Amino acid sequence: MTTSSLELASLLCSRLCHDMLSPVGALSNGLELLADEKDPEMRARCFELLDQSARISTDKLKFFRLAFGAAGGFGEMVPVSEAKALIDALVSNNARVTLNWALPSDSLPKPAIKTLLNFALIGLEALPRGGTLDIAAEYRADHGASEIVVRSSGPRIAFDRDVGRALEGTLPEGDLSSRTAPAAMLDQLAKAIGGKLQYVLADDALVLGAVLPGA
Template sequence: MSSPADLSEIDLASLLCSRLCHDLLSPIGAMNNGLELLADETDPEMRARCIELLTDSARASASKLKFFRLAFGAAGGFGDKVDVNEPRQLIEGLVADKPRVELQWHVPSDLLAKPAVKVLLNLALIGLDGLVRGGQLIIAAEENGGTCEIAVNATGPKVVIDAAVAAALSDDLAQATMSPRTAPAYMIKQIVRRNGGDIQLAATPESLVIGAMLRV
């Protein structure tokens, strides 16, 4: 894979699209399997199970599409601010597929600037990916005096973060390799930097804390 220094905007867009497709492959593949089973199944109980599978997969696909539309794309309306209920609902949609994860939301503001929302969503995704055995995903954000501070804390029995993702967030160019997995981290690092801020990260086997500060 290329290094961050060699990455063009087209390359970044391509990697983000690849990440989206990767995350959608599982629920859409489950829908396809469910339809195939439903076409051949005559037992009422099994047909009901197939329909349940289709319903769950359709919900998961819709949740991920809505999430990535704002996290990677240009959703959120025409204004400069986004109602905090929107990112909260999007994160809740992803957490719903992980029954061993508990979400704690601490965002007193009613509105957040769009760049801050993108950073918050992508940091939440990194934290959620790290909770491989479940745990708590704690999200906090607040705007004050033209600055937005964001903190995501993932705690659990085993918390992991991909070394390349951590390197992309920390500007460790020697370790940062660009791939669909690391592209979101690289994108939000650039958003924060363009808004005069920075990202800090601290990781242990039981906790991952990522903080971001940017002007809004």
């Protein structure tokens, strides 16, 4: 699969807008309700909803800035704590998902951080009925590479096969969409640095893995 940078950027923008529509729309609706509401208790509830929607919007924007963007403000190595905080915030909005971490390295190269974030996003989306999300990432100085594994386990895993084909680089260009664009971006990113992506899917688990040469 070969995709122009412009088309891929457009689809990633579409994906970001799609994911931001709900919390931003909730902010707009909350403000409309607040303008008409006179009851003190209901106004307090409106403020709670506005605060929640604003927090979710901010968390998602921060996540997508690093997951899709140029990761400005960081050097070649990015603190793992940055990615962990963004994923923690994203998962905190889903009480049915338990998140486990294994992060022995303090920092990872930018391509590894972007892969980690997008794997986490794919893994979280695979758990619409809840479950467990296990995330492990390490920079192996002896191999000069980052190793990343994300495992989703739960009832009736939801995984679009087109996302898998995009990760493998076998998705026809005409089938690329805003849903599969993040996976296509990871495929191009891995190939550009000589890395490898893979996934294994079962009825109750999805495992995403990457080995990425880096600094």
